[in-house]
Amino acid sequence: MKIKLSLLLLTALVSSAGYCQHGKKAIENTFDERESISHFRYLASDELMGRDPIRPEIDAAARYIAEQFWKYGTKEIPGAKGFYQHIPFRLSSPPLKGEVTLGNTLFSQGEDLLVLDGPSLQGSFDLVVVGYGLESDYEGKNVTGKVVVTNVGAPNRLSPSDLFAAGREKTALAKKKGAIGIIEMYNVPTVPWNLVANFLNRPQLTIDNTQGEESIPYIWLRDPSNAQINSIGRGEFSSAKFNIAGKNNRSIIGKNVVAIIEGTDPVLKNEYVMLSAHYDHIGVGRPNAEGDSIYNGARDNAVGTVAIINAARYFAKHPPKRSILLCAWTAEEKGLLGSAYFAENPLVPLNQIIFNLNIDNAGYNDTSIVTVVGLGRTSADTFISEATAAFGLEAISDPSPEQGLYDRSDNVNFARKGIPAPTFSLGFRSFDEEINRHYHQPSDHVDNFDLDYAVLYWKSYILAAEKIANWSERPKWNKGDKYEEVSKSLYGIK
Secondary structure, eight states, X not given: OHHHHHHHHHHHHHHHHHHHTSSHHXXXXXXXXXXXXXXXXXXXXXXXXXXXXXXXXXXXXXXXXXXXXHHHTOBOOTTSBTTEEEEEEEEEEOOSEEEEEETTXXXXXXXXXXXXXXXXXXXXXXXXXXXXXXXXXXXXXXXXXXXXXXXXXXXXXXXXXXXXXXXXXXXXXXXXXXXXXXXXXXXXXXXXXHHHHHHHSSOEEEEOOSTTSOXXXXXXXXXXXXXXXXXXXXXXXXXEEEEEEOOEEEEEEEEEEEEXXXXXXTTGGGSEEEEEEEOOXXXXXXXXXXXXXXXXXXXXXXXXXXXXXXXXXXXXXXXXXXXXXXXXXXXXXXXXXXHHHHHHSOSSOGGGEEEEEXXXXXXXXXXTEEEEXXXXXXXXXXXXXXXXXXXXXXXXXXXXXXXXXXXXXXXXXXXXXXXXXXXXXXXXXXXXXHHHHHTTSTTOOGGGSOHHHHHHHHHHHHHHHHHHHHOSSOOOBOTTOTTHXXXXXXXXXX
């Protein structure tokens, strides 16, 4: 009897000792600062040429992340190819010539017209206005062999990421209905056309949902006061002349880097806390005053990618009760494409992903804080605040809501599905000169990054994730949040 009691006591002591190895102390004791900074230096190095999703160096970055996942002992996800989720992309370059004529008005590529996707198109074709181009807008209308004309985006979906996502959906639907092209009239007052044209009059990457079939021409036409779409709707213009020549489209395989770490609780291990960050950046561009043309993206978002790598290292040795889903997204800078593909083609059922602690960054101007875009919207806020405080940092909510940051990062693709999903960002109190100095600039290097702050940021991220993954309750959207109802539907909550 004494032997049995001794064994029970020993087991309890071992379990207690193992439990004590979790939390801040375990993170401090096991964190490898030098290795973390080495990851950081490599991912933001000139050798990776800015991690552009359409350049070959992106594959080297993906391979590097996958190798760390393998080295630390994470598991491959069934349905993935190794540690990769392959994504069918299509790269569509601007046409050599792009013109659309409505009546006596000529619209030209890069000026008041953007051909975003699809093949060349020449000739005169009938036009049909179909509202926002949603399924209900086609009722009673024959669009076979015609070009459909719609408003850009969709009701309550006018953020940049919404415009691209809605455009992909509408183009696919128009093709299914028999249309030979689609024109979206650009009439978004909050995003000036010149900014749109400068950004989009270059090769565009999209998810290829055509299953080997060619897409139809997808066009934006500047129409700030709705004059053109109203004229077409009234029958003043029944057709348009198209002269789109020299379109070049090619297929590319993109890679999300994904892995799992199984939880320890026999029940809660069937639920996942998703830790995510995008690893791509904007590549090579216009040189700055120093002649540097490589946009290294240390802040955006190599620092976030290292956080995911560090989480892999820690949780593989210290698994929490829930399982951990590790996701490094590609093509965020091209329109949140990698995360969008996973959200529509999940390798883990979405209703088993109970939280997404995402990372994205523009930069920082206060090293005493972590700015959590979405803080104040979920029941997990307390754990995030506790985790940052443990490392001497304060968690604050988004100080610049006018920037629409919540809807400009990968987290929104999962929030729309109902998954609570804040973004854990470097500390900023405003989008000021200090942020813009490095944001999407060649100067975004590791050598001008406060590495002591980076270490605290990485550690607090791990602790926040651990606290949420060990919580006995599921995180929820706060009552009245716009994603509360879709979340109840996802998780089957009455």
